Every structure is written in structure tokens, then in C-alpha cells.
Amino acid sequence: xxxxxxxxxxxxxxxxxxxxxxxxxxxxxxxxxxxxxxxxxxxxxxxxxxxxxxxxxxxxxxxxxxxxxxxxxxxxxxxxxxxxxxxxxxxxxxxxxxxxxxxxxxxxxxxxxxxxxxxxxxxxxxxxxxxxxxxxxxxxxxxxxxxxxxxxxxxxxxxxxxxxxxxxxxxxxxxxxxxxxxxxxxxxxxxxxxxxxxxxxxxxxxxxxxxxxxxxxxxxxxxxxxxxxxxxxxxxxxxxxxxxxxxxxxxxxxxxxxxxxxxx
Amino acid sequence: xxxxxxxxxxxxxxxxxxxxxxxxxxxxxxxxxxxxxxxxxxxxxxxxxxxxxxxxxxxxxxxxxxxxxxxxxxxxxxxxxxxxxxxxxxxxxxxxxxxxxxxxxxxxxxxxxxxxxxxxxxxxxxxxxxxxxxxxxxxxxxxxxxxxxxxxxxxxxxxxxxxxxxxxxxxxxxxxxxxxxxxxxxxxxxxxxxxxxxxxxxxxxxxxxxxxxxxxxxxxxxxxxxxxxxxxxxxxxxxxxxxxxxxxxxxxxxxxxxxxxxxxxxxxxxxxxxxxxxxxxxxxxxxxxxxxxxxxxxxxxxxxxxxxxxxxxxxxxxxxxxxxxxxxxxxxxxxxxxxxxxxxxxxxxxxxxxxxxxxxxxxxxxxxxxxxxxxxxxxxxxxxxxxxxxxxxxxxxxxxxxxxxxxxxxxxxxxxxxxxxxxxx
Numbered sequence: 042x043x044x045x046x047x048x049x050x051x052x053x054x055x056x057x058x059x060x061x062x063x064x065x066x067x068x069x070x071x072x073x074x075x076x077x078x079x080x081x082x083x084x085x086x087x088x089x090x091x092x093x094x095x096x097x098x099x100x101x102x103x104x105x106x107x108x109x110x111x112x113x114x115x116x117x118x119x120x121x122x123x124x125x126x127x128x129x130x131x132x133x134x135x136x137x138x139x140x141x142x143x144x145x146x147x148x149x150x151x152x153x154x155x156x157x158x159x160x161x162x163x164x165x166x167x168x169x170x171x172x173x174x175x176x177x178x179x180x181x182x183x184x185x186x187x188x189x190x191x192x193x194x195x196x197x198x199x200x201x202x203x204x205x206x207x208x209x210x211x212x213x214x215x216x217x218x219x220x221x222x223x224x225x226x227x228x229x230x231x232x233x234x235x236x237x238x239x240x241x242x243x244x245x246x247x248x249x250x251x252x253x254x255x256x257x258x259x260x261x262x263x264x265x266x267x268x269x270x271x272x273x274x275x276x277x278x279x280x281x282x283x284x285x286x287x288x289x290x291x292x293x294x295x296x297x298x299x300x301x302x303x304x305x
Numbered sequence: 306x307x308x309x310x311x312x313x314x315x316x317x318x319x320x321x322x323x324x325x326x327x328x329x330x331x332x333x334x335x336x337x338x339x340x341x342x343x344x345x346x347x348x349x350x351x352x353x354x355x356x357x358x359x360x361x362x363x364x365x366x367x368x369x370x371x372x373x374x375x376x377x378x379x380x381x382x383x384x385x386x387x388x389x390x391x392x393x394x395x396x397x398x399x400x401x402x403x404x405x406x407x408x409x410x411x412x413x414x415x416x417x418x419x420x421x422x423x424x425x426x427x428x429x430x431x432x433x434x435x436x437x438x439x440x441x442x443x444x445x446x447x448x449x450x451x452x453x454x455x456x457x458x459x460x461x462x463x464x465x466x467x468x469x470x471x472x473x474x475x476x477x478x479x480x481x482x483x484x485x486x487x488x489x490x491x492x493x494x495x496x497x498x499x500x501x502x503x504x505x506x507x508x509x510x511x512x513x514x515x516x517x518x519x520x521x522x523x524x525x526x527x528x529x530x531x532x533x534x535x536x537x538x539x540x541x542x543x544x545x546x547x548x549x550x551x552x553x554x555x556x557x558x559x560x561x562x563x564x565x566x567x568x569x570x571x572x573x574x575x576x577x578x579x580x581x582x583x584x585x586x587x588x589x590x591x592x593x594x595x596x597x598x599x600x601x602x603x604x605x606x607x608x609x610x611x612x613x614x615x616x617x618x619x620x621x622x623x624x625x626x627x628x629x630x631x632x633x634x635x636x637x638x639x640x641x642x643x644x645x646x647x648x649x650x651x652x653x654x655x656x657x658x659x660x661x662x663x664x665x666x667x668x669x670x671x672x673x674x675x676x677x678x679x680x681x682x683x684x685x686x687x688x689x690x691x692x693x694x695x696x697x698x699x700x701x702x703x704x705x706x707x708x709x710x711x712x713x714x715x716x717x718x719x720x721x722x723x724x725x726x727x728x729x730x
Binding site: 094097098099123126127129131133134135137138139140150151154155 | 508592593596597598600601603604605606607
């Protein structure tokens, strides 16, 4: 997809995050273009999840801006933020389905809160969303009765309940077997093609990245920011930065004595 | 693989000592591991410190199994010996043992780097030489050996505990202040949520309120009734033992009803609800925090406090006064059982005596107290739940804290009420 012709839907400007005095990242600038699948990658601890949490308004950055259609969600008031939240859907690492509710109740929650759609229509919307994620017939199950992959899919159904413009996925395939992870990838591709939803995905599953990503953003712990940006295959073949190469070629950087074994 | 290797290795070890002048030769053979670590370490140490020594040579040629803990213990023996100016040498290590020593070396070397000069020709020296490790001691404090030494109660820096104590006082005071600030903030947020619900009554989750009324109220009734009844029985019985000496049996009903309604009913109920429901609220919200469910609520645009805390607080405030009235009633019934069976009072006298003592004011204050306690219990329970950050341990910690804090606040509020109602009346 040619991103240049599309307008950016989210603009991240000079973003910096800290934990206490520890700088997680700084000077992070990038755009999320409408209709693209942007994958954020990087080794553990580089701040991928922090970046995602800032982008969905869960965490405040140290400085910088996140502009959604011109509105800065970092400095936004709670009511404005709620407006933004109705336009996004989030799938958490642990799926975060509400354990005390059935799958139906999980999905209908935002629909009941934010719309005046009658119950019959809501029911059919729920059936449709569950059908989209291959979970038709599971309306009345409790989350605890579902497997890990099914929970993820139910989570996606809930994230898509309000037909959001941007979907965020935190660690999409963490803890899933390869087959289930591949199914999820297919689901992502299908959804993107059918609905044209913009997606921001945090993952480090290489196979997924090649399959689903239009564009990849790579964060690095040492560099405290973005070290690469581009199409996944181009990055794999053309990147000169050893950190990027080692990630995409799945090799340890050839530092000999870097990684020491400590007892503790 | 491991078991195969151990097949030819006896489960026991053997140590033989040979003394030559001021030199000790220790011959190790057999199996050295976690299971016999304490025994062989003591055995070797005893031999080393029996008489004055200049050097110890530990020969590994007969060792057929060595695990990392045993290797660590031997390194520790070497370290302690070095502190007593005894040179220690480890010789004839096979490849596997060398591998183990190389895995544990890094931390130890930092610990042992100070003895570099002393054991120039020792095994450790060779290792250090080979690894060219900086002689920094920064990592010593949190290294494994250090912790091991501390846990074993071996010599440690002295004078540290005094500083620790003051540090801990500061730390705890800071924690308490922060806790209090957190709680006040939470109460503020809760009030904002309440105001919102008053303005938008539809946003209250009625189903949840009913659910928690059932949980905290209906399910809690049997235990509250039972405790109330037993309290009444006990007070009646104990006071009867005293009153009968002065022939004042007739005042037992007054005492029971007065005590139950003014103090014991509200307090006992509140403590039971704190234990049953306050803890449940904390654990429930805490688990939701761990599972990212609260984050999910946030991103779906739901205010977690309004969504999770408000129904619980409303339900508790509705339910606890009712439970308190039940507790009062059952207390009086408990007293009545003793009164009628062993005090020679008729049912009618008992009831009229009780009625004479109780005033509407007392019942009303009892209910007000109960409602305030309910607010405290549920608010603390929810607030503690929201404080959970990660893991099951946090859930346990904050659940406990919810109950302890709630009971403390109940007693504190009760003392304030005692003084307040005295002046109001």
C-alpha cells in the first residue's frame, strides 16, 4: 500500500517517556496512516507497550504530543479523551475480557453505553462480530470457558464492537501456539481488507510481521527511540544497522562478551 | 543425560584429609550436590580451622558429580580461607567441573577480586586473569554470595542494622503519608463519580448494585444473625452473673439492648462485612487490575471508579444498616433466651424492660453509624483493589490491608461518633 497518498490519522510528535529518572524513549516521531497496518517491534524492555499505552491514553508521556485528527490526546480533557476512546479499539495482551460477564455482555457493554440502538439490533451486531472472529454461538459462554486463542478472538470482537477507526493490539500472538497465531494473522488481514480499519500492532513474532505488516517501526532500548522504519521485507534485505539486521535475521548481535551469565 | 552420567557415580561422597606441616590436602571423591552441601562444607571447614594452616589444596580428581551449589560452596570455602590468610587451591578439575565454575565465576570474582594479590597462584587467580575482570565491588551488595552469607548468619558488616532501622521508620512514615493521600484522592474521585451519577441516574449499573446487595447483604445475613444472637446471649449471661449478687436481674434486658444497639450491633456487623465484603471488593478489583480489565474499561471510555466502585459502595451503604438492625434484633433475642430461661423474667417483662431503655434516637444513630461504616468499608476495599499493580502477591497484600484498614477506620469513626452523639444528645 502506498502510504504517501493517505492522510495520517495519528501523528506522534517528539514523544518521550520515563520511569522515574529512567528514560524509556525520547524523540519519537512517526505517523500512522489511514488504513495501514503498522507493526511496532523491538526487544523486550524497549518501551513498545509504553508507547502503545500512551497512544491509547492510558498513560501520560513525559513530554510530546499524540495527535488524533488534530486533537492532542496527551493534554486532552477526560471528555475529549472519551470521544477519542470511542473511535479506537484495544486488544490487550491478556485479552482482558471481563471475567464476571458472558461474551455477549462483554461486547454489548460499549454499545449499550454509547448508542441508543435497541437490544434486538445489538444482538444481531454481536452475532455478526462473533461471526467475523469465528466465534459464532459462543455468546453465552464465560471467558473462563474459552481457550487462549478464543479469548483473543473474543477480545478482538469486543474491540471492534463500536466499529473503531483504529485498532490497537498489544502483543498480538503472545502465548499462542503457531497455528492459532497464524489464524489470528489471517483474521487481521481479513478485517483490514474488509473494513479498512487502521491497525497498530505490537508484536515480535517475525512470521506475523512479514505476513500482516504494511510498515514496521523498530524501537531500541539502547538508542531509546526508533531505529528503523519501513516495509518489513525491505528492512530484512536492505537494513545496514546491525541491530535491525539481527532482529530480522533472528540472530544474536555478534558481540562476543556482551551477554554475561550472572548467578542471581 | 544427567541421570545417565550419575549412573556410575555413587550417591555418597568421600573426603580424605592429609596434613603436611602447615599444608592441608583435601581429596574429594564421589557426589557433591545440594543434598550434601551443608555436611561436606562443615566437614571441610572443620578440618581447615582445626589447626593453624598456611595452605589448602582441594583435589577434585575423584569427583564424579558436582552441581553449581556445591561449586559455589567450595568457592565460599576458598573465600573464607583467604580471609584467614590461608591459601586455597582447587586442582584437577575435569572439564565439566570447570564448566560449572565458569558459570558461577562472574559474581564470585567480583566478590573475590580483593584477594587477587593474596592468592596469586590459586585457581581463582587464573580465572580472574583469564577473564580480566575489573576489581569493582559495586555488585557485591546484591550478589548471590552476599545474600547467601547474610542468610547463613555469617559475618557481615556491623552497625548497619541501626541505620536500617531509621531508614525503615522513614520509609514506613512516607508510605503511610502516601497511603493517606491516595485514600483522600480516591474519596474525591468517588464523590465526583457519585455527583455524575446523580446527574445521570441512567449511568448507574442497577444490575450490579442488586448483585452486590445480594452478595454483601442476603448472603451475609446468617452469619450476622448468628453472631448477634451469641453476643446477646453472652452479654446477658455475663451481666446476670454480676447483677444477681445485688438482685438487679431486672436490668439485664436494659443492658443487653443498650449495648447491642449503641455499640455492638453496628461494630460487629461492620467488622463482619469488612471481612466478608471489603476483602472481596479488594480482591475482585485487584484481580481485574492484574488482568488488564481495568485498563480495558478505561480504553472503552468507562470510568473504572464509576463502573466498579460506585455500585459496590451503594450496595454496601444500603445493606449494612439493614444488617445492623438484624444484628440488634438478634442480640436482644439472645438476651431474651437467657432472661426467660435462667433469670425468671417473663417474656413480657423482658420486652417492656428492653423497650423502656431503647429510644428512637439510639436506633437512628445506630443506623447512621452503620451507613458510615459501610461507606468506609466499601471505599477502602475498592481503593485497595485499585492499588494492585502486579501479580497474585499484590492482590493478597492489598486484600489484607483492606480488611485491617477498614477495621481500624471503623473503630476510629466509632470513637468520633461516641463523642459527637454525646454532645448532640
